[in-house]
Amino acid sequence: MDFSKLPFEAAAMLEGLRPWVECESPTFDTSAVNRMMDLAAHDFAVLGATVERIPGRMGLGGSLRASFAPSGALQPGILVSGHLDTVHPVGTLDVLPFRIEANRAYGPGILDMKGGNFIAFEAMKQLIRAGIATRLPVTFLLTPDEEIGTPSTRELIEMEAARNRYVLVPEPALEDNGVVTGRFAIARFNLTARGKPSHAGVSPKSGRSAIREMARKVLEIDGMSGDDCTFSVGVIQGGLWVNCISSLCTAQALSMAKTDEDLEAGIARMMALSGTENEVEFTVTRGVTRPVWKPGQPQTMALYERAAALAAELGFALPHGSSGGGSDGNFTGAMGVATLCGLGVRGAGYHTLEEHLEIDSLIDRGRLMAGLFALLD
Numbered sequence: 389m390d391f392s393k394l395p396f397e398a399a400a401m402l403e404g405l406r407p408w409v410e411c412e413s414p415t416f417d418t419s420a421v422n423r424m425m426d427l428a429a430h431d432f433a434v435l436g437a438t439v440e441r442i443p444g445r446m447g448l449g450g451s452l453r454a455s456f457a458p459s460g461a462l463q464p465g466i467l468v469s470g471h472l473d474t475v476h477p478v479g480t481l482d483v484l485p486f487r488i489e490a491n492r493a494y495g496p497g498i499l500d501m502k503g504g505n506f507i508a509f510e511a512m513k514q515l516i517r518a519g520i521a522t523r524l525p526v527t528f529l530l531t532p533d534e535e536i537g538t539p540s541t542r543e544l545i546e547m548e549a550a551r552n553r554y555v556l557v558p559e560p561a562l563e564d565n566g567v568v569t570g571r572f573a574i575a576r577f578n579l580t581a582r583g584k585p586s587h588a589g590v591s592p593k594s595g596r597s598a599i600r601e602m603a604r605k606v607l608e609i610d611g612m613s614g615d616d617c618t619f620s621v622g623v624i625q626g627g628l629w630v631n632c633i634s635s636l637c638t639a640q641a642l643s644m645a646k647t648d649e650d651l652e653a654g655i656a657r658m659m660a661l662s663g664t665e666n667e668v669e670f671t672v673t674r675g676v677t678r679p680v681w682k683p684g685q686p687q688t689m690a691l692y693e694r695a696a697a698l699a700a701e702l703g704f705a706l707p708h709g710s711s712g713g714g715s716d717g718n719f720t721g722a723m724g725v726a727t728l729c730g731l732g733v734r735g736a737g738y739h740t741l742e743e744h745l746e747i748d749s750l751i752d753r754g755r756l757m758a759g760l761f762a763l764l765d
Contacts, residue, residue, distance in 0.1 A: 391759040392702055394514045396751040402493055404431075405506045408472075409486050409495035413449075413532075415473040421449030421532045424472045428452055428505075428530060435513055437528070446540040449473070449532030453548075456512060457525040465525035466764055467552040469545055469716050470505040470559075471534030475739050484741045492735075492744040503745045504558030504732020504753075505530060511758035523765040524553065534716055537576050537676030542719055549720040549727075554691060554764055557717040558732035558757070561749065562709060568730035569692050570683030570710035571718050573651040576675030577641040577658050579605065579621070583668040585635040595633030599626040601668040602637040605661060609641055617645040617654035640675070644712055648680045681721030683710040691726040691764075698759045704752060731757060 413424035425441065432454035433439045444450040452472075457465075474497035476484070486495040493503075505528075512526065529548050531541040538545065549555050562568065581602040586595030602624065612619045619641060626637030643658060645651035655674070662672045692708050699706035717729035733753055735745035 389762065391755045394518060394755055394758055396510065396514060396754045398747050398750050401506070401510055401750045401754070402488065402747070404510065405503060406486050408502045408506055409498045410481060412476065412478045412481060412496060413473055414475065414477050415448065415533055415535045417478055418444065418447065418449045420478055421473050425450055425452045425530065425532070428472060431509065432528065435516065442544065444532060444540065448540045451532060451541055451544060452530040454528040455525065456522065458521040463525060464551055464553040465527060466761065467548055467555045468508050468526065468528045469555055469557050469720065470501055470508070470528070471531045471716065472502065472505065473532050473535050474500070475535050484743065491747050493747055494744040496743060499560050499733060499735040499743050499745050500738035501559050501732055503735070504560065507733060507750055507754040508558050508757050511754050511761055514754070514758050515762055520762050522761050526761055527552065531716070537678065538716055539676050545716050546719055546723060549723060549725045553726065555717065555720040555725050555727040556731055556757070556760060557715055557727065557729035559715045559717070559729050560732045560738060561730050561734045561753065562711065564707050565704065565734060566707035566709055566730065567692065567695065567728055568711045568717065569688050569708045569728065570721065571681040571714055571729065572644050572646050572710070572712045573648055573680040574678040574714040575643045575651055575655055576677070577643070578673045578675050579639040579641055580671045581605070581637045581668055583635045586633045588631045588633050592633060596667045597633050598637040598668055599634045601666060601670060602626060602639055605670060606639065608661070612657060616650040617643055619643050619654065619658070646680070651680070678714040678718040679722040681718045681727070685721065685724065687724065687726040688721060688728065691728050694764070695728060695756065695760060698763065699756055702752065702755055
């Protein structure tokens with residue numbers, strides 16, 4: 389079966405992808421995420437999928453499950469695990485509009501990971517149009533909260549993965565066109581500093597600034613990073629009035645490690661920061677944790693070898709590696725389910741105002757995904 393003959397067309401794919409990109413869907417904007425889920429649900433329904441909308445929880449958006457079960461196909465099957473939330477607030481299109489420049493297409497979330505989800509959708513469309521049946525059922529599970537650590541849908545993803553033989557995650561490709569066969573562990577933390585308020589002009593010395601203490605802790609946390617475990621503070625909020633000594637400051641921190649043991653040691657270091665200094669109480673609480681997806685798992689490597697062989701037939705190399713930056717593949721890989729991540733498009737600048745995909749990767753990666761859908765058994 390020559391999947392290089394499937395008539396993927398970059399211009400048509402970009403035309404189909406554009407409405408997804410222009411439907412902005414930041415995680416914390418529930419209505420926006422649900423609008424994106426509606427759009428995707430319509431497209432999958434047109435394609436003939438059995439579509440199910442799963443209500444959200446924790447104040448977040450809902451999920452979408454779209455299933456293709458050809459006659460005679462056996463369970464368990466293939467799960468495509470993707471997310472439709474982005475880090476870009478509504479209005480980002482004003483400064484990062486969908487546009488095409490040479491081999492690049494720009495837009496919020498176009499690389500992470502609407503482009504990858506769309507090529508998986510397009511791969512299924514191409515197979516259906518060509519009359520090529522998959523050997524296994526294929527289920528797409530698109531979720532609303534990956535960018536904040538998947539707090540509301542982890543259980544849903546894990547239960548779906550347990551019912552399937554393979555998990556394909558169309559997160560962005562590695563820089564060398566590679567796919568991901570393992571990921572580092574990630575832990576999130578909530579930080580709170582509580583001080584004592586006072587008037588900043590009349591009696592500044594009688595107050596105890598929570599902002600100042602948080603600033604000290606941010607520098608301390610940043611200085612804890614090493615080869616075994618990294619630490620960073622990415623969100624900080626404090627103060628309401630400039631003429632008040634702030635009594636409250638909150639922040640969020642993230643830690644990443646290559647092994648669960650190193651992560652646990654890092655977690656212990658973070659938790660030990662709780663206490664009272666300078667009459668300001670500082671508290672660290674655990675947030676969402678992604679487990680290590682250990683590289684070299686036999687079932688994942690067997691899946692990778694099949695993908696690499698297919699890529700060679702399509703005319704390109706497909707290296708692999710372990711990667712930082714968590715994905716929902718952390719969960720399925722840690723479960724021991726054969727998982728291949730980084731199957732999405734190539735590009736750069738995700739989470740920035742230069743986010744873009746490489747247009748030629750739409751076809752290469754689309755054909756690879758179509759081949760995996762058709763050949764895995």
